[in-house]
Each structure stands twice: as structure tokens, then as C-alpha cells.
Amino acid sequence: MSAAEKPPLMLYLAAPRGFCAGVDRAIKIVELALKAYGPPVYVRHEIVHNKYVVDGLRRQGAVFVDELDEIPETDQPVIFSAHGVPKSVPESAAARNMLYIDATCPLVSKVHKEAQIHRKRAREILLIGHKGHPEVIGTMGQLPQGAVTLIETVDDAETIQPKEPENLAWITQTTLSVDDTREIVKVLQRRFPSVVGPHKEDICYATTNRQEAVKAIAPKSDAVFVVGAPNSSNSQRLREVAERSGARSAHLVQRASDIDWQQIEGVRTVGLTAGASAPEVLVDEVIDAFRSRFDVTVQLERTVDEDVVFTLPRALREKVNQLDAAG
Known part of the structure; x- marks a missing residue:
């Protein structure tokens, strides 16, 4: 099919997207x-x-x-x-x-440290997160069994009966929906005015930034595609945010071969982003798949610049440096 025969498509490419620090x-x-x-x-x-x-x-x-x-x-x-x-x-x-x-x-380790500090101060700890997610298992596993209570929904926040309502603290998984978490926290603060929260938001900068970028592209997109894994919490949240923010449909795909082209027949505008564990090569693959079927115009929609970098473990860096120096 020649470019002249392909239907036009505007592709809004969210930034930031993909790998976080x-x-x-x-x-x-x-x-x-x-x-x-x-x-x-x-x-x-x-x-x-x-x-x-x-x-x-x-x-x-x-x-x-x-x-x-x-x-x-x-x-x-x-x-x-x-x-x-x-x-x-x-x-x-x-x-x-x-x-x-x-x-x-390191941002997950920060939540672990918060949990330990609350424990030392004899506070009852509420963790906002998703049951069974590895991060939640890891965070709850920093303390003895029963020391942390999981809150998954607004209903949980409305019905929980803590042993010490005047001595509560809440922490969160780092990859949650910013909006959903805000609603849960509002309920906890209304029911337990003295509840203690994090000094700095637990939901990580990358999760927040990617959700804000999706909110920017969703209202003008017939369909939004999120490149990411089904077991990736932050990718699933991006799909949900796209749906709530005005996209007519939102789809999570691991790569281009997962796209159901019949599902999006007749679309003229598409939004594209990627979860924090999805490499850019898979985003490029999806763009190429659209180019093979449409006359694509790509418009980058950048909401914020990211410059966060985390250092590698010192012992590992030193070992690699020694090997490099030796030969």
C-alpha cells in the first residue's frame, strides 16, 4: 500500500515514557x-x-x-x-x-525505611497497594507478620477498624494511580485526622510523570496504547488513567504483534506511551506497525523533563572497574 492510499493518522507520543531510573x-x-x-x-x-x-x-x-x-x-x-x-x-x-x-x-527502599521508622515509633501501619504485587510483599515483609495492614480500595479505607486509631501511619506502593490513592488518603484523613503520611510522596516520580503525560494525550486520542506487561502495575495504571481521562479506548500491549487492528478500525488519532519497565525499542516497533498501515504523523507531547539517575552498588562498580583496568 502506497503512502497515498494509507489513511492519515495523528500519533501523540507521550513523554516521559518507558524506563525509569x-x-x-x-x-x-x-x-x-x-x-x-x-x-x-x-x-x-x-x-x-x-x-x-x-x-x-x-x-x-x-x-x-x-x-x-x-x-x-x-x-x-x-x-x-x-x-x-x-x-x-x-x-x-x-x-x-x-x-x-x-x-x-531506591524509592522502594525509601518506603521500607518509612515502615521501619513507623514501627519504631509504635504506630499502626496502613499500606495502600495491591495484594500479591512483589513490591507489596517486599514492603510488608520488612516487619513482623501482622504489623502492616493492606488497604486496596476506598471501601477498605472506609471500613478498616484499626486497633489504635489515634496512632496510625500510611505508606504506599510506588506504582499506584495517583488519583485513586488521593481518594483513599482523603478517606483515611477524614476518619483518622491524626494519621501520619510520608514526608515526601511515596508514589514515585516516574509513575506520577507518566500518568500526567497520559492525561495530556488521552482527551484527543481515539485510542491510547500502553506498551507494557500485564503484571506491570504502573503499566496497568496508565491504561486506566487513559480511559478515565477521555480516550475512547485504551489498550495494554506487550509489543506490536499484540495489537488487534479490528478493534481500532476507523481511528484517526492514537496516543502512545510505555510503562516504566518497557524499553523504547518496543515503542519504536509499535510506531513502525502503525506506519505500515497508516500515513502517520508523530507529535511528541512532553509534560516534564526527567533527569533522575540512581548510582549502582559500589562493590559492583569497583569490581567492574578493576576488571577494566586489568585488561
Whole structure:
């Protein structure tokens, strides 16, 4: 089909989108560990929630496991994913004399520290998040069982009966809907006026920025596509935000081959973004797929610039530097 025969399409490309600093750091940790120690390098759980990324690291020699007991006796390192782990995991690794590297996002580690501070101050802790998500399991696992109560919805916030209503604190998962979380917090503050919140927002800068960017493109888009994994919380929230912000339809796709072209027949405007664990190569792939069917005009819609960078673990950096210096 020639360009003249293709129907026109305006594609609004959200910015910022894709990799955040925590994801970028976690992937680099695996890559540097492979360089420093050689394969195999073991990784507990998906390092980030993206099949393309995980498969790429697997080809380089990363071995992904669900639990530490799947790892044989070895001197090779094991890496903990960006989502964070319960305290019992590094304790188990240390008991087995494992060399472990923690790739937990520093913004998740911040929430862990908040939980520990509230515990020291004898506060009852409410965690706003999604049951079963690795980050929630990791955060709740920083403290003894029963020390943290999970709040998933506004209804939960309306009905919870804390043991000490005058001595409460709330923390959140970092990848939630900003708007949903705000509504839950409003209920908690109305019911428990003395409840203590974070000094600085727990929902991470990248989640907030990507949701704001989607809000900018959704009202003018017949359809919004979010490149991301089904088990990626921040990607699922982007799809929900797009729907609520005026897009006629919103779709989560892992890559271009997932697009159902019949679903979007007749569209003239499309919004495109990517979750924080989705690489830009998959965004390019989706754009190319649209170009093969439409005469595409791409318009970048930037709401904010990001310049956040997290440092890599010092011991790993030093080992790689020594190897580079040696040869």
C-alpha cells in the first residue's frame, strides 16, 4: 500500500515514557554482574516486569528463579529484583553464604525505611497497594507478620477498624494511580485526622510523570496504547488513567504483534506511551506497525523533563572497574 492510499493518522507520543531510573539501574546491575562474574548470574523473580527485557538478559546468561532454594550451591551472585524483597530473603541468602546484590529501586527502599521508622515509633501501619504485587510483599515483609495492614480500595479505607486509631501511619506502593490513592488518603484523613503520611510522596516520580503525560494525550486520542506487561502495575495504571481521562479506548500491549487492528478500525488519532519497565525499542516497533498501515504523523507531547539517575552498588562498580583496568 502506497503512502497515498494509507489513511492519515495523528500519533501523540507521550513523554516521559518507558524506563525509569530504578528500572534502568536494575537492568544495569544484572548486565554488570554478568560482566564481572560471568554467567550464570541468578535473579530472584523478574528483575523488572517486562518479558522482552527478561528474555534479553536470559540470553546473556541470567537465570531467573522464583525462590532462593531453586539455586544450587554456587559462588555466583544472586540479584534481588527492583521491586524489593522481604527481610527474610537476604537473611536466607546470608545463611547460605550467597553473594547477593540488591537491585531494589531506591524509592522502594525509601518506603521500607518509612515502615521501619513507623514501627519504631509504635504506630499502626496502613499500606495502600495491591495484594500479591512483589513490591507489596517486599514492603510488608520488612516487619513482623501482622504489623502492616493492606488497604486496596476506598471501601477498605472506609471500613478498616484499626486497633489504635489515634496512632496510625500510611505508606504506599510506588506504582499506584495517583488519583485513586488521593481518594483513599482523603478517606483515611477524614476518619483518622491524626494519621501520619510520608514526608515526601511515596508514589514515585516516574509513575506520577507518566500518568500526567497520559492525561495530556488521552482527551484527543481515539485510542491510547500502553506498551507494557500485564503484571506491570504502573503499566496497568496508565491504561486506566487513559480511559478515565477521555480516550475512547485504551489498550495494554506487550509489543506490536499484540495489537488487534479490528478493534481500532476507523481511528484517526492514537496516543502512545510505555510503562516504566518497557524499553523504547518496543515503542519504536509499535510506531513502525502503525506506519505500515497508516500515513502517520508523530507529535511528541512532553509534560516534564526527567533527569533522575540512581548510582549502582559500589562493590559492583569497583569490581567492574578493576576488571577494566586489568585488561
